[in-house]
Amino acid sequence: MMNLDTAFSALADPTRRAILARLATGEATVMELAAPFDMTQPAVSRHLKVLEGAGLIARRVEGAKRPCRLAPAGIAEIDRWLEMLRQALAANYDRLDQVIAAMTTNENKRTP
């Protein structure tokens, strides 16, 4: 079972978000993922470990390589949490609409 602390914490790092963005275009090995960054290979390996621990990526073994890919489940879980905020904001807008509607109605009553 994954953990929102770990997941959001993983997303808080720009290198890790860039890695996810790269993986959005398809699977990639550690070296491929490391290439664009001005950072050592061990540093990237640890970022991948964090992403995997957060349930945001998965890896397979292919000889000496470990191709990584996005993990739908982890991303979905984050999405589910954010859905709560989205709904709340939508509800707030609805309420605002009601207030505006009520104001309009009152105006109409005042000047029929």
Added chain:
Amino acid sequence: MMNLDTAFSALADPTRRAILARLATGEATVMELAAPFDMTQPAVSRHLKVLEGAGLIARRVEGAKRPCRLAPAGIAEIDRWLEMLRQALAANYDRLDQVIAAMTTNENKRTP
């Protein structure tokens, strides 16, 4: 302009997520937000500062009180970033569908 590092980092803390969940039900003052937590008031004040700095909440001044509410813009920005991953995953599923479709077609060809 807000910052995804700061925003995701803010969401990585369970206390702060709980505060946002509370604010999803409507505005609340600092004391109201602090009440459910086994934590001092200064600690909560700092969490709110982090959330505000991340663009996730906004505050107004009402006498000695500072009611907080959700900030749609910040939440929307996070959502926009995640949209990229959602699309990538959707695209991956589509590709998988195509592969499955191709396999089915081949089977049909083999046994017409």
Added chain:
DNA sequence: TGAATATATAATGATATAGTTATATAACTG
């Protein structure tokens, strides 16, 4: 088999974070 490649782990140092207590500031309240 021995060198090269791909990746992981350990030790270390620097910086950030979350909590605490103590205290400051501002606004209500009698």
Added chain:
DNA sequence: CAGTTATATAACTATATCATTATATATTCA
């Protein structure tokens, strides 16, 4: 105005995080 309420800030401590270098492990290849 004096006391209380609402919130913020500062100083401090403990723990976590990110990067580095050095090194280990497993795989491929000539």
